[in-house]
Amino acid sequence: MNQVRCTARRARRLRGDEGSAAIEAAIIFPALIMFLCLAIAGGRIVTSGAKIDAAAQDAAREASIHRTAAAAQTAAQAAAAESLTGQGITCTSTSVTVNTGGLNVPAGQVGTVTATVTCTLKLSDLLLPGVPGAKTLTSTATSVVDLYRERSE
Template structure:
């Protein structure tokens, strides 16, 4: 049996930590960027749907179709602004056809909100510059209220 020669631990491993960090850093930056983009997307979708619901609810409380359209659009825009959602382009459309339904018949006011959410500041390859999100909300009109 031959005696074993002791080996020096760490021989030939000088600089391996620097190489590992250099290989892992881009992956960690990519994961961080995906988390930021995912969080922004979740926040934007939730805010757009809530703005649509707020818009429809405000429109359903109005007395006439012209007032409902104006109040609903203003409420939708204000809801997005209050939440801090920044849209490159946005629109709020309120359908006031429910005001033409005769009293005693159930009717629903609907609202559609669109928002082009910018992602240009999240520097990830393949991520679009803007993403168009839409939300739809509805609220019932009082069945027996004069229209």
């Protein structure tokens, strides 16, 4: 009789699932945290990309309304910096290049100005293994120069 009770107790212990929830949580919880961090990194990259697109468009439009290449370059850099700051984007490094060839086209002909904004985003604050410490995003936009506006010679 005593031996039957011991065998029954031992069988219950072997079949019991006490502690399995803790083990499952220990396995799943890090994966969930990693997935959340990846989603945050992806979201940050996508939204920042859209904001950098807007900054490039602002820079191109601002450059297209100036008459000289030097003024266009200066205005484009200021417009891109203002746009990025206004949208809450903090770049570790930023560069703005402007192709002002369209400003030299004679009046009555179509000319375009192209601005390229490059921004390096910091991702190291996410502390996620496998995610690079920074991501460089580049956006290019083109704006048409007014067809009948006087051009500098």
